[in-house]
Amino acid sequence: EVHLVESGGGLVQPGGPLRLSCEASGFTFSTSWMTWVRQAPGKGLEWVANIKQDGSEKYYVDSAKDRFTISRDNAKNALYLEMSGLRADDTAVYYCAKGAAPRGYYSYYIDVWGRGTTVTVS
């Protein structure tokens, strides 16, 4: 069974750093795009970042560029999100998600979601 388990969330002061981790199991991690998505309290889903299978391509939402870094360790089946310069509007549940891109760059969807880890900036 496919599992994604996030960790590393917590309470952090404005301007501070935080590192989120995601442990993956039940699928071939090294062949999957991975994604971070967040959801502010009472709000909708917001894509944060994507990383290609080998880590050679990374993409970010504009608000995360220059502050967040997505990375992965395929040997450990782990995905990370390093966050710095955190702001109050970064407060959200952060989901680790497995992407599927069966048609190369023409299609991408999220087929598995973790349970999320909560980040509170205050």
Place this chain on the structure above:
Amino acid sequence: SYGLTQSPSVSVSPGQTASITCSGDKLTYKYVSWCQQKPGQSPLLVIYEDNKRPSGIPERFSGSNSGNTATLTITGTQVMDEADYYCQAWDRNTVVFGGGTKLTVL
């Protein structure tokens, strides 16, 4: 940047058909997926690539995409289908979500 627009809410009676729409410029040229999120839970994929159902998703969920509008249809809606639904597309290597539609079944 590319945007997807959803109506904030849709109401339907049990057993009736619910239609949830997602609008975007020339959306028919993109593949659309839909996820369901119940309160306190993580999202769950219910439709991908416009009209495909993942394993385990009931047949009452279907999807279509034409012109500027993609539609998630739930035929014979059940009370358990009450949830938030989000459409999602892929545009220039970025994941785009719609704002979400709250489906109320009453």
